[in-house]
Amino acid sequence: MTHLVETQALTHRYGNTIALESLDLSIPSGAVYGFIGPNGAGKTTTMRILTTLLAPSSGQAWVAGHAVTKEPRAVRRMVGFMPDFFGVYDNMRAWEYLDFFAAAYNVPANRRPTMINELLELVDLSHKRDAYVMGLSRGMKQRLSLARTMVHDPALLILDEPASGLDPRARVELRELLKELRTLNKTIMISSHILTELAEMCTHIGIIERGRLLASGDVASIMRSLQTHHVFEVHVLNDLEVAAALVRDMPGVLDVRVLPDALPPMLHIDYEGDEHSVSDLLARLVAGGAAVTHFASQVNDLEDIFLKVTDQKVLL
């Protein structure tokens, strides 16, 4: 089987609010799937359905071929879920916390001590084995929570905004940990409303907004599909406004922005067209007397892609 997660026309309503609208999602086995969208987009709702915590209003979702509404027990065996909040566990030590959840998943008592030590090692918390959970830093709690999602050795990890509220250092640690999980052949679905959090670690992305999937696929093909739209950064030694006027009315030019306060001062040209007409753009500038010292297409990164597919809407 190539897709570990599949949804078809997945729809969810809370009263009159449509949280998910006919979502068709697929996540290949072995992917790190970044599920990206602003607050209220429907990420948590999707994840709760995939983990069998919430029944969809209509449509269906499958994990490893098991329908979430028909075979919830089989689905739960496959999935480890890290919710976007961490419960309160007074007077519980790190190892006891993992022991508790392992017992809940029927891991035999004689296998638990070794497994707990291995998990603590994996998330770099061996030194906190006997520490109280409530005394751990936020980053440590997140890592412990991640260890907890793995006590039953699930194929799929669903992590709801694991990086939110972490300081930069804890984020780097989380990223390293996710890399390690990939080498353990886990498929990972990870959500965020901040794109840059996920930019470096995903193989695939899905962009969701207001309950609809706007784009989904491997990072390279999503980039390619958007590649006809370029932003050129142009440095000229003489008047920027004059240079801008030269290209503003050319076919394919969508927008020209003059940035006099940038270092160095520059133009940004939004342009839609193929390679040949790109050279026309440069030729026009030069022929018109602009002293061009730099002319380059800005590299599309995930942030650009997100802004394009969500129609320049600002992230919350």
Ligand SMILES: Nc1ncnc2c1ncn2[C@@H]1O[C@H](COP(=O)(O)OP(=O)(O)O)[C@@H](O)[C@H]1O
């Ligand atoms: N329990 C709930 N009751 C009513 N509305 C909800 C509930 N949970 C979420 N919603 C609404 O559903 C939409 C999607 O929410 P959610 O899935 O939490 O989005 P995200 O995780 O992307 O921020 C939002 O409009 C939110 O207000």
Ligand SMILES: [Mg+2]
């Ligand atoms: Mg959420």
